[in-house]
Amino acid sequence: MFRLFRVRGRSMLPTLSDGDFVVARRLDSTARRSLQAGRVVCVEHRHLGPIIKRIRKIEAEQCELVSDGQLGAESEAMGSVHLQRLTHAACFAITPRGFKRVNLAVSDRL
Amino acid sequence: MLHRVIDALNGDKIDALDAHCDVPCAIYDPAPILISALTVVRMIDIMEEWMSHKPDSELSLQNAISRCVAQKEKHAEDVKHEVRVIWGDYLKAPQFEKHPNAHELVHNIMLTGSKCKQGVSREDALQLVELCNQFAEMFWETKGVETKRAVCPYKPSLETVYPVL
Numbered sequence: 001m002f003r004l005f006r007v008r009g010r011s012m013l014p015t016l017s018d019g020d021f022v023v024a025r026r027l028d029s030t031a032r033r034s035l036q037a038g039r040v041v042c043v044e045h046r047h048l049g050p051i052i053k054r055i056r057k058i059e060a061e062q063c064e065l066v067s068d069g070q071l072g073a074e075s076e077a078m079g080s081v082h083l084q085r086l087t088h089a090a091c092f093a094i095t096p097r098g099f100k101r102v103n104l105a106v107s108d109r110l
Numbered sequence: 111m112l113h114r115v116i117d118a119l120n121g122d123k124i125d126a127l128d129a130h131c132d133v134p135c136a137i138y139d140p141a142p143i144l145i146s147a148l149t150v151v152r153m154i155d156i157m158e159e160w161m162s163h164k165p166d167s168e169l170s171l172q173n174a175i176s177r178c179v180a181q182k183e184k185h186a187e188d189v190k191h192e193v194r195v196i197w198g199d200y201l202k203a204p205q206f207e208k209h210p211n212a213h214e215l216v217h218n219i220m221l222t223g224s225k226c227k228q229g230v231s232r233e234d235a236l237q238l239v240e241l242c243n244q245f246a247e248m249f250w251e252t253k254g255v256e257t258k259r260a261v262c263p264y265k266p267s268l269e270t271v272y273p274v275l
Contacts (some may be wrong), residue, residue, distance in 0.1 A: 009129035047203040052127040080205030096113045
């Protein structure tokens with residue numbers, strides 16, 4: 001049910017740094033429907049492969065993703081992603097400085 | 111502490127999630143492409159002007175033509191470079207799905223850009239401007255930005271695509 005991932009890259013700074021570990025919960029169809037904007041999720045992207053991003057917007061069965069930092073792909077480049085492509089929801093991160101929450105309220109800048 | 115333990119035990123075996131993309135700046139704009147394409151036309155026009163009136167000397171003519179050729183060469187290459195960057199770094203599968211002719215358009219710009227480097231045909235240069243206009247329109251459409259065509263307010267006074275911001 002829970003799985004550990006390693007973050008590779010800096011597009012999710014300042015929330016997640018390169019090399020951080022993320023503990024994430026597997027999503028079933030019920031859990032996917034309860035997701036909200038602002039949540040950090042693991043995505044099996046059709047073209048970009050396995051990525052970790054924040055949900056910017058959910059409409060029907062599609063969601064838009066966004067990077068927290070300025071170094072990531074633009075939302076337009078990632079395109080609209082079907083909810084079924086969201087595999088896990090991040091719960092917290094394990095960083096060299098300790099545990100860190102990743103789903104703090106940042107919706108004001110999404 | 112826990113991070114270090116995980117890292118030491120089997121950090122490399124844990125599946126990675128990418129949080130990166132190739133180009134960090136995310137600044138893309140076709141404006142330099144159009145300016146360079148217009149410059150190619152302008153250089154050809156200037157060369158024709160030089161050839162049509164009497165120069166002070168053969169040396170000054172050669173000097174002027176050489177400078178124009180160098181600029182024509184540079185700006186035609188700039189067009190090709192800037193188009194390649196947007197095509198390779200910015201455009202992704204979702205945009206290609208919406209614009210299935212993107213690859214052909216880019217390829218035509220590459221071929222026409224090379225023609226402009228090799229020769230002094232104004233027709234080729236005008237074709238380069240038109241192809242770059244089409245490329246700019248496609249680019250801004252992917253951004254959801256409306257465009258308009260207007261005659262640029264400087265020589266060579268050709269129709270150019272501008273974003274309506």
